Amino acid sequence: MKLLLDFLPLILFFGTFKYAEGNKAWASDFASAHLGGLVSGGVVGPNEAPVLLATLVVIAATLAQVVYLRARGRAVGLMLWVSLGLVVTLGGLTVWFHNETFIKWKPSGLYWALAVVFWFSQTVLGKNLLKTLLSEQLSLPAPVWRQLNLAWVLFFAMLGALNLWVAYHFDTPTWVNFKVFGVTAMIFVFTLAQGLFISRHLPDDAAATAPPPST
Numbered sequence: 001m002k003l004l005l006d007f008l009p010l011i012l013f014f015g016t017f018k019y020a021e022g023n024k025a026w027a028s029d030f031a032s033a034h035l036g037g038l039v040s041g042g043v044v045g046p047n048e049a050p051v052l053l054a055t056l057v058v059i060a061a062t063l064a065q066v067v068y069l070r071a072r073g074r075a076v077g078l079m080l081w082v083s084l085g086l087v088v089t090l091g092g093l094t095v096w097f098h099n100e101t102f103i104k105w106k107p108s109g110l111y112w113a114l115a116v117v118f119w120f121s122q123t124v125l126g127k128n129l130l131k132t133l134l135s136e137q138l139s140l141p142a143p144v145w146r147q148l149n150l151a152w153v154l155f156f157a158m159l160g161a162l163n164l165w166v167a168y169h170f171d172t173p174t175w176v177n178f179k180v181f182g183v184t185a186m187i188f189v190f191t192l193a194q195g196l197f198i199s200r201h202l203p204d205d206a207a208a209t210a211p212p213p214s215t
Contacts, residue, residue: 003067005065007062008061008065009058009061009065010058010179010180012057012058013054013055013057013058013176014054014176015081015171016050016053016054017050017051017053017054017176018176020049020050020053021050021173024050024122027044027046027049027050027053028044028045028049030049030053031053032044032175035053035056036094038056038095039096039098040098041098041211042097044098045098048098050172051100051103051172051176052094052095052100054176055091055094055095055100058087059091059092062080062083062084062087062088063084063088065080065084066081066084075148077179078117079110079117081130082109082110082113083106083110083172085101086110086201087106090102090103090106090109091103091106092197100172101167104163104167104172104175107159107160107163107179107183108163108164109158109160109162109163111156111159111160112156112157112160114152114156115153115154115156115160117129117154118130118149118153118156119153119181122149122150128145128146128149129149130145130148131145131149132208138198138202139202140198144198145184148194148197148199151194151197155190157184159187161181163179163183166178166182175210
């Protein structure tokens with residue numbers, strides 16, 4: 001359930017964009033008729049409508065995430081608040097100015113915010129966020145925790161830069177595909193590589209205490 005909730009805005013963004021892209025005339029008419037008051041000039045062209053509708057949907061979905069968590073009495077994580085602020089601000093600018101450039105900056109802003117949080121917590125506060133989150137499951141030497149933290153800092157910094165490179169060098173449909181599939185695949189591969197790195201530094205007694213294979 002949590003995984004679905006985390007990915008819901010991304011899924012809805014992708015689905016809305018793809019449907020509207022395949023029905024540009026309808027998307028333009030619908031956006032102009034029902035959402036014209038939200039955009040400068042009141043008219044949405046067929047080439048602008050897909051990303052505009054997808055942006056409005058992702059704003060609503062992110063707001064719904066926060067409302068749902070608050071209604072259930074659960075804490076709203078810092079990065080979800082950051083994501084909400086970015087998507088409302090940059091998404092609002094995209095809608096008003098008919099310009100997808102603003103929403104394309106949102107993933108980079110989020111990735112760079114994550115990089116800063118990981119770096120700041122370790123360098124300035126002396127607290128390793130990864131260790132805080134995973135220390136109950138993993139016992140690793142302090143230098144290894146620092147290396148893992150630095151790896152995530154560099155990864156998120158690179159991901160933010162790569163998002164903008166794709167945004168400015170390719171068309172919007174290509175950027176959407178990269179955002180949904182490319183970034184997801186990169187995070188999966190990087191997480192897998194982190195797991196392999198961690199396995200090399202686990203204490204020997206972890207293996208010794210593992211249950212014997214069944215016969």
